[in-house]
Amino acid sequence: MIQLENVTKTYPKASRPSLDDVSVGIEKGEFVFFIGPSGSGKSTIIKLLLHEVAPTRGKVVVNSKDVTALRSWKIPHFRRSIGCVFQDFRLLPNRTAYENVAFALEVIGKTKAVARRVVPEVLELVGLGGKEHRYPHELSGGEQQRVAVARAFVNRPLILLADEPTGNLDPDTSIEIMRLLDRINRTGTTVVMVTHDSNIVNQMRRRVIEIESGRIVRDQARGVYG
Amino acid sequence: MRAKYVLNEVLVGLWRNVTMTIAMIITMSVSLTMLGASVLMYMQVDQMKDYYYGEIEVSIFLREDVTDAQREAINQAIEQNPLVLEKTYESREDAFKKFQTLWKDSPDFVKSVTPESLPESYRVKLKDPQQYQSFADQIKDQQGIQDIVDQRELLDKVFKIFNAIQVFALVVAGFMALAALLLVGNTIQVAAYSKRREVAVMKLVGASNWFIQAPFVLEAVAAGLIGAILGFVMIFLIKVVLLDGRLQALTNILTPIPSENVWLMLPLLAGVGAGVSAITGWVTLRFYLKV
Numbered sequence: 042m043i044q045l046e047n048v049t050k051t052y053p054k055a056s057r058p059s060l061d062d063v064s065v066g067i068e069k070g071e072f073v074f075f076i077g078p079s080g081s082g083k084s085t086i087i088k089l090l091l092h093e094v095a096p097t098r099g100k101v102v103v104n105s106k107d108v109t110a111l112r113s114w115k116i117p118h119f120r121r122s123i124g125c126v127f128q129d130f131r132l133l134p135n136r137t138a139y140e141n142v143a144f145a146l147e148v149i150g151k152t153k154a155v156a157r158r159v160v161p162e163v164l165e166l167v168g169l170g171g172k173e174h175r176y177p178h179e180l181s182g183g184e185q186q187r188v189a190v191a192r193a194f195v196n197r198p199l200i201l202l203a204d205e206p207t208g209n210l211d212p213d214t215s216i217e218i219m220r221l222l223d224r225i226n227r228t229g230t231t232v233v234m235v236t237h238d239s240n241i242v243n244q245m246r247r248r249v250i251e252i253e254s255g256r257i258v259r260d261q262a263r264g265v266y267g
Numbered sequence: 268m269r270a271k272y273v274l275n276e277v278l279v280g281l282w283r284n285v286t287m288t289i290a291m292i293i294t295m296s297v298s299l300t301m302l303g304a305s306v307l308m309y310m311q312v313d314q315m316k317d318y319y320y321g322e323i324e325v326s327i328f329l330r331e332d333v334t335d336a337q338r339e340a341i342n343q344a345i346e347q348n349p350l351v352l353e354k355t356y357e358s359r360e361d362a363f364k365k366f367q368t369l370w371k372d373s374p375d376f377v378k379s380v381t382p383e384s385l386p387e388s389y390r391v392k393l394k395d396p397q398q399y400q401s402f403a404d405q406i407k408d409q410q411g412i413q414d415i416v417d418q419r420e421l422l423d424k425v426f427k428i429f430n431a432i433q434v435f436a437l438v439v440a441g442f443m444a445l446a447a448l449l450l451v452g453n454t455i456q457v458a459a460y461s462k463r464r465e466v467a468v469m470k471l472v473g474a475s476n477w478f479i480q481a482p483f484v485l486e487a488v489a490a491g492l493i494g495a496i497l498g499f500v501m502i503f504l505i506k507v508v509l510l511d512g513r514l515q516a517l518t519n520i521l522t523p524i525p526s527e528n529v530w531l532m533l534p535l536l537a538g539v540g541a542g543v544s545a546i547t548g549w550v551t552l553r554f555y556l557k558v
Contacts, residue, residue, distance in 0.1 A: 117473045117475045120470075120473030121473035133468060148469045148478060149473055149475075150475075
């Protein structure tokens with residue numbers, strides 16, 4: 042499903058590479074944590090998978106597509122098969138929960154009728170039934186992140202990327218979000234999560250890949266934070 | 268749905284930044300007015316050249332004390348010259364009649380002039396008006412010639428003035444166009460900044476590039492089109508109010524500007540305005556909204 046082959050990424054003006062000759066494979070339906078200290082290069086992996094940045098060397102394959110060879114005009118379409126959640130939610134403040142999710146559908150050309158059918162469904166799935174018409178500032182942090190998850194999942198992507206999704210949430214709320222991601226994983230969606238939240242990693246007992254200074258130092262099937 | 272979304276975004280975008288939009292429209296319209304005026308003038312000068320050069324004559328004014336023999340010799344020389352297409356002789360009386368009709372609005376001035384004070388002349392049309400110099404060289408040694416005047420020289424002076432005005436209008440149009448371009452670029456950057464959250468989400472969920480860029484580019488195109496229409500209205504008003512109204516006397520000397528030429532400016536200005544805005548907008552976005 043996801044394949045990094047000898048990937049090196051050096052940002053311009055950086056003295057050392059963010060990722061240094063990293064190779065890793067992730068199967069369909071897996072739930073994978075990337076852990077490591079700040080600046081270890083784990084967020085660069087998310088950016089590479091989304092093709093926000095291109096690798097300096099090596100090959101990135103997602104959904105059996107060589108992302109590195111993707112023509113730039115094909116990138117938008119490629120991104121529709123990937124859902125993405127961030128630490129800062131990235132919701133539109135002047136739109137309700139419903140409108141935030143519907144926006145993601147409308148801008149890729151789905152009709153309002155489709156949105157009316159699938160948006161309430163996915164909001165129900167993330168546990169926001171009845172709060173469709175609240176604005177982000179009327180929702181708690183955990184609820185806002187649920188909207189973000191709903192937006193990422195509404196297209197039924199094959200892969201869900203989560204960049205520190207619990208970074209702004211208290212421990213209890215974090216666990217609720219993790220339950221949600223787990224549920225999504227059980228529908229067959231591959232989940233890749235970047236985090237340095239040791240509690241969560243230890244509770245989930247999933248595959249853990251630890252990165253330090255741009256290199257993989259540990260890859261464990263049912264790992265803990267260490 | 269998508270067309271409606273894009274249209275709505277364009278209107279909201281133009282309104283959100285309304286002072287900048289107005290500045291953009293004004294500079295665009297002034298620039299396009301200048302461009303239109305200068306193109307019209309270009310067409311006009313071309314037409315006038317065709318018209319006047321067809322009518323052009325070389326005038327050979329004879330001395331007051333010219334003898335019959337000298338006059339006959341000059342006549343012979345002109346007749347035998349291979350460059351000449353046709354020639355007419357204008358006596359003092361003919362000259363006076365012409366003078367009377369030309370200045371019929373100032374009878375006092377006409378009264379003060381008698382046929383004797385006007386010179387007699389030969390009016391010569393050349394096969395090729397460009398050949399003036401060699402013709403003058405061949406004829407100028409004849410006795411009894413006061414002066415040889417080529418109307419082309421006079422016309423050339425007039426046309427030089429027209430050319431200068433035209434170049435001036437083009438230069439002004441160019442500078443205004445540059446200002447308009449910078450304003451378009453700036454407006455689009457402001458618009459893109461104020462919608463950066465939407466743009467980030469759109470990129471994230473995989474909205475196509477044209478869908479992200481279209482509202483911005485169309486915003487610029489709409490402003491360009493409005494500017495073009497205003498510019499056209501200005502040119503139209505100049506033609507109707509000034510040239511056909513107050514300055515009609517001037518327009519009669521010059522050849523009149525045909526209405527169809529003025530109407531031709533509408534598609535020209537609209538095309539230039541919209542095209543330039545679209546290209547500027549698109550280029551700005553390429554730098555500003557990286558995928």
